[in-house]
Amino acid sequence: MLLHDILKYNDQFVEDMEYVPYETTKFPNKRMVIVTCMDARLIELLPKALDIHNGDAKVIKTAGGTITHAFGNVMRSIVTAVYELNAEEIYIIGHHGCGMSETNPQGTLQKILDRGVASPEILASLEYAGIDLHKWLFGFNNVIDLIKGNIDLVRNHPLIPKEIPIHGLAIAPDTGKLDVIVDGYKELTAIKQ
Numbered sequence: 001m002l003l004h005d006i007l008k009y010n011d012q013f014v015e016d017m018e019y020v021p022y023e024t025t026k027f028p029n030k031r032m033v034i035v036t037c038m039d040a041r042l043i044e045l046l047p048k049a050l051d052i053h054n055g056d057a058k059v060i061k062t063a064g065g066t067i068t069h070a071f072g073n074v075m076r077s078i079v080t081a082v083y084e085l086n087a088e089e090i091y092i093i094g095h096h097g098c099g100m101s102e103t104n105p106q107g108t109l110q111k112i113l114d115r116g117v118a119s120p121e122i123l124a125s126l127e128y129a130g131i132d133l134h135k136w137l138f139g140f141n142n143v144i145d146l147i148k149g150n151i152d153l154v155r156n157h158p159l160i161p162k163e164i165p166i167h168g169l170a171i172a173p174d175t176g177k178l179d180v181i182v183d184g185y186k187e188l189t190a191i192k193q
């Protein structure tokens with residue numbers, strides 16, 4: 001059982017004081033907040049590839065690194081990071097080969113039906129109530145467009161300070177190489193001129 005393994009390991013971890021090298025505060029040392037994908041390949045690779053250590057950054061993870069709503073949970077986390085946790089820069093980090101770029105809402109809905117979790121009638125009644133399940137389950141077509149769209153959403157948000165740089169990066173999940181899609185410093189300079 002996975003949970004049992006985790007708890008057994010955890011007992012030893014705490015007893016051996018293995019947490020000591022990770023002691024830090026809730027304020028990010030590098031004063032940055034990152035929005036990225038929940039992809040399992042990025043768990044350790046992303047911080048290592050960016051030279052980020054425990055305590056350095058606030059990291060918000062979603063499926064695909066998408067921000068789906070201007071007043072949803074991700075934007076709330078960004079706003080909190082900026083005002084309450086001293087984040088001074090925002091990093092939107094998408095990645096190549098993302099599972100959310102290959103989503104198939106019809107296929108997902110079929111799996112929900114096949115597992116007997118919901119009936120066609122329930123799905124129909126959700127659609128009837130105005131919930132577009134296809135749109136809700138859809139990820140994105142192109143990671144570059146996704147990053148730029150996220151940046152537009154954050155940049156134009158009425159509660160985000162205009163002087164905060166918002167960078168857009170794409171990371172390769174095999175090598176950790178970063179491609180700069182948007183240099184937030186240059187964008188700020190361009191706006192000032």
Ligand SMILES: [Zn+2]
Nearest residue numbers: 037039064098
């Ligand atoms: Zn992904």
